[in-house]
Amino acid sequence: HGEFSSISPAEFFYRNRQMAGFGNPSQAVYSTVRELVENSIDACEEARRQPDVRVSIDEERSGIVRVTVSDNGTGVPYGEVPNAFARVLYGDKFTARQRRGTFGLGVTMAALYGQITTDSPVIVVTQTSHTIGRYYQLLIDIENNQPVILSDESHEREGPGTEVTIRLKGDLNRSRERVYDYLQLTTVASPHAHVELAINGSSIMKMGWWHQILPAPTTASKPHPHGADLELLRRLVADAGERSLHSFLVESFQRMGTRTATRFLKFLAINPRQAVNTLGRGDISRLSSALRSFDGLGRPDGKCLSPIGKNAFLASIESVFAPSALTYGSRGPTEWSGNAFIVESVAAIGTGARAADVPTLYRFANRVPLLYDSGEDALTKMLKRVNWVQYGVRSTTPVSIFLHLCSTRIPFKAAGKQSIASLPEIEHEVLSLLRELGRSLKKTLKRGERSVRDAQK
């Protein structure tokens, strides 16, 4: 037998960085930009300010790229900067509400890739509303998954927000087009945000603020009964102490009112007044199965979600793509394994996309554009399952579908957050929504053909 050992999560992602989007020098530039920009927009929404995010990419010499992203967000509390930026699986987005970030991994991955390819520390300048600015240079101790602080000093900054600089071995030429598309589509899914891109000192784009209203803030929801796997339930029970089972259910879960809880426990033949800490393992097991298969609960609480919404989504697509016709649809909130989600979509005609028998698909998850790995993605699969020809989509009509899935947890296929796993609840809603849009498109396309024929007479 070999020698047994463990590896840190930083070591795991160092060895398998292609799983996190850092497998080649072109995708590495893209992934660096997207991880930083996502963090910036999350932070600006948290600060309740319209995001003003500036990206500069400089090719220092062939194959060495410097990426800097600055924002007007909350800033990062000083004590937290080293762990936030130089430790894997550390962050403040582990709660049950929709954010772009989710793993506590993204920016540390980008810093790690920069460090192992160019020996550069990640540079962070940040300021919160209670502090003056501070400047950090950080390396990652990969074997132990902890930060190494090279610099930590005060630094002037014009106001709250953060600026992050990463220097990496990257292929700018191969990645610049996709970076541009990502930033443009970022404003489409976050119409309240503004993004600038400069490459080698030249301004490439300044766009956004298509819609002035900030999305309503999200608040974490209580767990949904369908998410009550044994680990979740065990933790809730451990915190419940001597509380009665009935009040435990009502307090711990959403959609579990007093009468529903009474009915549920009667059906399970468990005494509702029994103290939770006296439940045996068998009871907890039965409780978990029963909660997970409990039908007839209301729709999940949507206050943890932040859909783009009809007005904002139509406004941003009109501003960016100038289509000749648009239609919006949305479904939910519903849930997959207890995770609340909404799917919303805009079908647009005449956006300059290539006309084909299948519409061009733009995918979004928690307002983040997904530009890689569409092949095995659940959204792509559902698009292909629709018989678009029957709705009048032909290779003469350039139709684009902008499809946004938002959830308290996005079931990504890999840590690079580019592709959505096939889960029946999500696929069902996406497919139904696409068909709704298809029917709506059909009317518009028929009207359009009629008016073209009328014009030709």
Added chain:
Amino acid sequence: HGEFSSISPAEFFYRNRQMAGFGNPSQAVYSTVRELVENSIDACEEARRQPDVRVSIDEERSGIVRVTVSDNGTGVPYGEVPNAFARVLYGDKFTARQRRGTFGLGVTMAALYGQITTDSPVIVVTQTSHTIGRYYQLLIDIENNQPVILSDESHEREGPGTEVTIRLKGDLNRSRERVYDYLQLTTVASPHAHVELAINGSSIMKMGWWHQILPAPTTASKPHPHGADLELLRRLVADAGERSLHSFLVESFQRMGTRTATRFLKFLAINPRQAVNTLGRGDISRLSSALRSFDGLGRPDGKCLSPIGKNAFLASIESVFAPSALTYGSRGPTEWSGNAFIVESVAAIGTGARAADVPTLYRFANRVPLLYDSGEDALTKMLKRVNWVQYGVRSTTPVSIFLHLCSTRIPFKAAGKQSIASLPEIEHEVLSLLRELGRSLKKTLKRGERSVRDAQK
């Protein structure tokens, strides 16, 4: 700002279990079988015994499945069992030689999924050549990524080897066909192995031992210069003490002989006699870039690899598929980012596969069949890039391609180990090999058509 915290790697994979192949009850059964079987075959090869692996799957009641896999491998040393089976990122396969396992994650993931869906501990009975048998029941403390030992007692067993039982919520009907295919193809890629499958007490298959010769054992290679990223180099330098730079290079890297090292350092204008621990960061940085772009090195050392080989691969495919014609090819060893790899392939005519313009592809990585997520896989992409029609492949000729990539590190796209990332070095070798096989096929197909025509006269 929210509350900052870290999550354990077990917590990460609990929340994101679809990334590791445990996203739905059908794939969960498949993933449980494959994670256990891979471990068993790795262990039998380590023990230098022909693997005799027995899989039983029992549906206890609707939707609850019990999977047991037993082997005649090395067994697991007692002190290591709790961490090996109930701790994520822990194992003995982190060295630089080809194994099926690689992350120290697989079996713990299966145990975790079983635990959260059925409250069952993983059951392990194991015996090594120095010990009597021992029986364990383990749970995973997910928040802290550590084992919880429910039972640990001596237990009779007929000899060295291991038996693992996992009870999980699973969809047996949806998964059984793919489990069967996986086991059958496992014997194709490991012709020295024998596999049995029983479902609900009935024997479903007993097959293997198509080739009696065990593969030669693999031994870890020294790092290759092209793998000298800054983290690897920093660690090697840290261990090198006061050794001279010249001897450091010769000792630490494969393909770095005394004259090559001298020439390399002269070109870099660094004193070969300089003590390694006096190198500055700038020198180490330059050394890393120079090593990674150093051309003209020999092929990497192949003793860390275990290709199936022509005789064994042809024998297993003939035994399982009874094709009318077969041709074998292989390329390498070469390397991607310093990781040695070989690609080998058999093209078979008339295997019962559906005839089409593109051959049916069977993918293997480190002798493990890959049955999911073919869409974005590098091997699939290269198959589609070949113009098979020019080689005579038509929808009248059922052609199958069995394609095996083996490497000291497989660049999987996700922790579920089903799909290979697009890396240029690997794609280049795969595409070249497929075209070689195409040319070989063309001759065979022409001959076949001629003989059919002759027979018809």
